[in-house]
Amino acid sequence: MLGRLRRCALLVALATAVAAGGKIATRRFLFPAQDLRPLPRPRGFVEHQLVAYDGVEVRALELAADLGARVVVHFHTNRETAEGLADLARRLHAGNLGVVLVEYRGYGRSRGTPTENGVYADAEAVLDMLAARGIGRDRIVLSGASLGTGVAAEMARRGRGAKLVLVTPYTSIPAVIEDAAPFVPASLFVEDRFDTLAKAPAIDVPTLVVHGDADEIVPFWMGEELAHRIRGAVLRRVHGGRHGDLFARDPALVDAIAEHARS
Template sequence: MIRLRRMLLKLISILAILYVVLCVAAFALQRSMLYPAPRTASALPEDQGFSRLPLEGGQFVDVLHLPAPPGAPTVVHFHGNGEQLLGQVRLGRRLHEWGLGFLAVEYPGYGASPGSPSEDGIYAAAEAALARLREQGVPAQRTVLSGRSLGTGVAVEMARRGHGSRVMLVSPYTSITDMAALALPFLPTALLVRDRFDTASKASEVDLPVLIIHGEVDALIPVEMGRKLGTRFPRATVETVVGAGHNDVLERSGTTLVDRMAAFALGGP
């Protein structure tokens, strides 16, 4: 009996050690999992609207800017965690065809931009891009904040800080803490997550028109998160897309949903 008890205690000790090691590994590796950070070796072509935006500390991020016609709104877009600035050209050109300006912001450590991504670092890049837009004569009243996947958390934070007049969210999550809990339900993710992007807790502070688009078979960010956010924002419209997943929610309909975003950005319902 004593021997069995010792064996059980030893087994429990080993499992406890393994659990602690797993927690430490999750904490240490979380940013590499959250930010896959695709890279581009060469500088981006300035003749296509790309330029470098200086940041504090001698760093920079690239931006893609297609200026708006006089008096028209500009869509400021923040991409997903597996995307990069080069992949936003098609979206930008389509919105530009609608008579909108388009400004997409790269994240530190993504594309050709140096550094390492973090929540605070991404917010700083977003703030710098919006400050440049103000210097060019585009006020918050003519700024529409847009985000996809990871970028939805950036768009909401910028809206909370007063930088826009409308918000468009494609495949949004309630928070990265909630996402981590879905992926690793056996870990104390509420204690481990460093970059939280807590959209759900900020939503009530964003009293702006919000358009939420979410695929109904999204296997990465459940559509229930989009619907939940629709109840948190004071003025939200939720549109779910039948048969659409996470990476094809805009693309599967051709230009239909991007055109829907453009109409919303121009002041439509």
Template structure:
């Protein structure tokens, strides 16, 4: 019995060690393929504070130009090519849009981490400021993990508005849903505490989520909304799952961004 117990403990310790060592491969799911800009999309390069060069696309506003930019922070999967429909829909409503890929995504060098993504989104914000759009005329749009990325940015560089699509309370809270057998909170190196950080954000906030989201539970997105001291909009898209087109770039999402932009 003692021997069996030691074997069981050894197996558990091995599993915990593997979860610790490979956790970022479970969190970040990049499409590393290099991507090519299509018609109406301008190729730009961002440079982070630690010297990583990131591929990005600027999608100019179509008339009438509102003089507002949307900085889009992606979720943990794919690359910026999958966000073009959103950018085109926003551009058609008079908004300039910046799409970019994190380090390790879309042919970029480097490996993603919470600290690395914070550097990446700051490079995107600096580009828009140099382009002529100040933070107070910029809407930060974050998709899932990207909601955590832009919320952290908003605590140091205040935007005109913040739109969070499918946000989670923090990474441990959503991790526990998918890995209930692991002590997720103890193991995580990247925390992404969205609700905690959002409490200090003074910009107007909109939260958009799907009622059938199987990745980020809807109640977590509602909890994030409750944490926002300046919540202006809470949009539930009934029946939408995490990666459904309606939740990715459908009319309710675009309308939520436009409503925030109209307040700037």
């Protein structure tokens, strides 16, 4: 009940922001990069400064793979930067995987202002860098959490990876808002839609969907729906899992993701 109230409060705040400031206010709510404090650079990572096709400078952190190993390219939530994912990256790397943490424009030390098409361009820049080094789609595992699931799914639709991992995915941003606050006509004003449900039939790679059945932000049924719509997807249900605690509640989750990536 408290989770539902918190979720409604967040989304009512979004509706208020839209009424007050329109598209710009909506994007500030969806991409709160300005609220995140920079974190120290983690040791052991290679830092890449890249330029997206539209000229925006973006950044990625990498733990390099052993020769021939798969590489997990991870897209973060709307309230994270690359540095905050260093521990997860190290755990995946220990499972004989390379890891690249993509940092969206406007976040951390990346330049620019985030938009849906902009973060897709950032993802393409990182994947192009890997391809130029001989790491093609057959070695790429596209991974996303929360907001990042929309980016990972779009890259899978474009044929940029061999595997897909979606942690707490949504069907679309307007659907998340309208599920919690049906009185808000989100489909009319949200420009950055990240409509993964519409793309699901075009995704044709082995997919692992992870969702907590007590998620207070993105309802569990959205993960179920995507697992049903993506051909051959496997759903890993985390009992009692909320939006941000799946790795704590499911100690075997990192190993499950690593096994999916390597298989």
